[in-house]
Amino acid sequence: MTDTLTDASPLSFEEALERFDPVLGFEVHVELNTKTKMFSSAPNAFGDEPNTNVNEVCLGLPGTLPVVNGKAVEYAVKLGLALNCEIAERCRFARKQYFYPDTPKNWQTSQYDEPIAFDGYLDIELDDGEVFRVEIERAHMEEDAGKLTHAGTSGRIQGADYSLVDYNRSGIPLVEIVTKPIVGAGARAPELARAYVSAVRDIVKGLDISDAKMERGNVRCDANVSMMPKGTTTFGTRSETKNVNSLRAVEHAVTYEMRRHAGILAAGGTIVQETRHWQEGSRTTSSGRPKSDADDYRYFPEPDLVPIVTTAAWVEELRAQLPEPPADRKRRLLAAWGFSEQEFRDVVAAGLLDEIDETVAAGVSPSVARKWWMGEISRLANARDLEPAALGVEPGTISALNGLITQGRINDKIARQVLEHVIAGEGTPEEIVTVRGLEVVSDDSGALTAAVEKAMAGNPDVVEKIAAGKLKAIGALIGPVMKETRGQADAGKVREIVLAKLGIEG
Amino acid sequence: MSEISRADVEHLAKLAHISMTEQELEKMAHELAVIVDSVATVSEAVSGEIPATSHPLPLTNVFREDEVGHVFTAEQSLLNAPDAEAGRFKVPAILDEE
Numbered sequence: 001m002t003d004t005l006t007d008a009s010p011l012s013f014e015e016a017l018e019r020f021d022p023v024l025g026f027e028v029h030v031e032l033n034t035k036t037k038m039f040s041s042a043p044n045a046f047g048d049e050p051n052t053n054v055n056e057v058c059l060g061l062p063g064t065l066p067v068v069n070g071k072a073v074e075y076a077v078k079l080g081l082a083l084n085c086e087i088a089e090r091c092r093f094a095r096k097q098y099f100y101p102d103t104p105k106n107w108q109t110s111q112y113d114e115p116i117a118f119d120g121y122l123d124i125e126l127d128d129g130e131v132f133r134v135e136i137e138r139a140h141m142e143e144d145a146g147k148l149t150h151a152g153t154s155g156r157i158q159g160a161d162y163s164l165v166d167y168n169r170s171g172i173p174l175v176e177i178v179t180k181p182i183v184g185a186g187a188r189a190p191e192l193a194r195a196y197v198s199a200v201r202d203i204v205k206g207l208d209i210s211d212a213k214m215e216r217g218n219v220r221c222d223a224n225v226s227m228m229p230k231g232t233t234t235f236g237t238r239s240e241t242k243n244v245n246s247l248r249a250v251e252h253a254v255t256y257e258m259r260r261h262a263g264i265l266a267a268g269g270t271i272v273q274e275t276r277h278w279q280e281g282s283r284t285t286s287s288g289r290p291k292s293d294a295d296d297y298r299y300f301p302e303p304d305l306v307p308i309v310t311t312a313a314w315v316e317e318l319r320a321q322l323p324e325p326p327a328d329r330k331r332r333l334l335a336a337w338g339f340s341e342q343e344f345r346d347v348v349a350a351g352l353l354d355e356i357d358e359t360v361a362a363g364v365s366p367s368v369a370r371k372w373w374m375g376e377i378s379r380l381a382n383a384r385d386l387e388p389a390a391l392g393v394e395p396g397t398i399s400a401l402n403g404l405i406t407q408g409r410i411n412d413k414i415a416r417q418v419l420e421h422v423i424a425g426e427g428t429p430e431e432i433v434t435v436r437g438l439e440v441v442s443d444d445s446g447a448l449t450a451a452v453e454k455a456m457a458g459n460p461d462v463v464e465k466i467a468a469g470k471l472k473a474i475g476a477l478i479g480p481v482m483k484e485t486r487g488q489a490d491a492g493k494v495r496e497i498v499l500a501k502l503g504i505e506g
Numbered sequence: 507m508s509e510i511s512r513a514d515v516e517h518l519a520k521l522a523h524i525s526m527t528e529q530e531l532e533k534m535a536h537e538l539a540v541i542v543d544s545v546a547t548v549s550e551a552v553s554g555e556i557p558a559t560s561h562p563l564p565l566t567n568v569f570r571e572d573e574v575g576h577v578f579t580a581e582q583s584l585l586n587a588p589d590a591e592a593g594r595f596k597v598p599a600i601l602d603e604e
Contacts, residue, residue: 034572041575050593051583055576059583070569092560099523101597150599151591164594167583296521301560309566 005269013187013255016227016262022189023235024182024254025224028200030175030210031144031217032075037171038143039066039109039305044173046216050166058171060104065304068093072173073116073308075209076141077318079175080117082203082325083136087315091116093141093302101165102145110176112299115140116308122203124195125327126188134196135180144172181235189258194251197221201247202326214245221250225257227265236261237271241285244278252283260285333357337366350374355389362395364402372398376416380423397422400429411490414438440490448481448489452497455480467502474498508542510535 011019037044040057056064080087094112120136146167177200185192201219205212212218226238239261244253261271275288324332333353334344337360347353352373359369373388381388401418404410410418410433421432433439441448455477456463465473474495481489499505515535519526526534580593589596 036570036572036574041570041573042577043574049580051580051595052577052593054578054583056578059578061586067570068568069572070567071572073569090566097521101595101600149594162599163597164591165597166594296517298521301558303560306561306563306565306568 008263008267010259010263020227023226026179027222028177029220032173034071038173053168083120085117085120094299096297110142111140137178137180139177146170190251190255193254206326227261241276359395359398362399441485441488451481451484508539510539
């Protein structure tokens with residue numbers, strides 16, 4: 001007997017799909033954005049000094065007792081409802097026991113056979129509009145673990161000399177969303193994987209129950225993949241790729257695992273049931289730990305916590321508070337705004353849907369709102385290394401700037417300057433235009449005419465061209481006039497005056 | 507009497523990170539069997555209709571307001587730590603995943 005083959009070259013994606021059908025499954029962990037932790041009043045905050053957002057409960061000190069954060073339960077129910085789940089009338093927490101230094105109690109308080117939400121689904125829209133239903137098995141509450149840093153020569157887990165633990169993350173409320181096996185996605189499995197995680201992220205963001213930043217680990221995805229020979233229905237052995245923390249990585253990890261499984265199976269080998277680590281650099285996965293005795297978590301009901309009971313009235317009250325589902329909202333806004341598919345996708349990718357929606361609600365046309373947010377505001381934000389939304393530009397500001405432009409009181413260029421002054425905290429656009437004297441030079445005093453005359457006198461060749469009918473040459477006079485009026489001239493008005501002086505019909 | 511094998515105890519000891527001698531494993535297998543039998547007498551007193559209890563008090567929904575309370579300084583957090591570095595607990599390297 002030879003050893004069982006457990007490794008082989010991956011097949012190409014096309015070859016893999018000719019012979020096998022993928023089966024997917026996802027476990028997505030969502031960190032809730034409550035002010036405090038799941039079972040203690042320590043703050044739920046990101047980016048602070050290590051071990052400063054902790055108290056005796058987070059550190060698992062002997063004799064301490066957990067108390068459930070009611071807000072976290074409310075958020076979990078809302079998420080369950082948004083995932084079209086049933087909400088348990090009664091459920092409990094359980095101890096999931098394992099020894100690892102990220103969990104100082106030696107168990108994670110989680111839910112086992114009594115999740116707060118179960119039997120739901122999400123309809124996932126792919127890029128071409130095809131809708132794929134993903135069934136949700138359950139969504140349960142639990143607590144996050146501390147953060148380990150592996151120190152030593154290699155910086156990797158293997159070969160580390162020791163580990164350092166920061167318990168700030170310990171006890172942050174999580175909801176883990178588990179799908180049922182997803183069958184039938186075929187070649188679209190990687191795309192579906194990405195779209196599913198994206199949909200979950202949009203939902204928790206829309207519900208405002210999570211900061212939903214994947215790069216900060218607010219939304220984390222474990223991707224299960226197995227392959228079964230075409231024409232069969234028995235699932236193959238699966239691998240679980242842990243902590244795939246960007247949408248792009250989810251898509252690539254599923255693609256790679258499909259190819260890897262197919263390669264091993266096609267060569268007559270066996271898939272090892274194990275966790276895999278995603279390697280961003282090579283876009284591959286590497287072997288983690290095989291499933292073993294250590295996965296015997298000996299769950300039992302948490303004796304320090306009492307059951308949670310949800311009344312139908314409370315659940316319905318929360319259901320009534322749910323926002324429009326993100327997928328419905330996108331469809332509605334795309335139709336209402338009249339953007340091209342590409343323009344709309346860019347807006348979504350830039351995360352500016354809310355801002356543009358609010359700006360439109362403040363009375364600005366969708367195309368103008370898009371131009372401001374995707375253009376000048378994004379540019380100013382980039383220069384400051386901030387998200388556009390973090391600049392604090394109010395929809396009313398865009399509305400006011402746009403009003404000043406349409407009234408002809410400022411031009412686009414001045415409007416962009418005014419915006420910078422608004423961001424610097426100098427006041428409203430109206431105040432800034434007044435205080436700084438930025439209003440377009442009207443010709444009441446003849447100042448604009450004087451500036452135009454000066455420009456014409458200084459550029460006789462240009463004037464000759466215009467007189468000969470080359471009206472585009474007027475552009476060459478705009479610059480000098482702007483210079484003379486410190487940028488406050490209205491280009492349209494300059495054109496009028498030039499044409500009038502030359503006796504040409506505009 | 508319940509069957510608790512020496513292998514069962516060995517498995518549990520491994521999961522619980524408790525090191526036990528051969529004699530202790532044998533002794534514990536016997537003692538655990540007695541304990542399991544004792545606990546099993548409870549099931550004689552209840553019918554299948556009664557839901558399992560995990561808490562002696564008939565309470566539900568004991569919740570806390572989502573308001574920030576006290577926290578430790580990093581120095582306080584690390585007071586009982588056998589070893590620390592850069593404000594973090596220092597623990598032996600563990601060959602496992604994160």
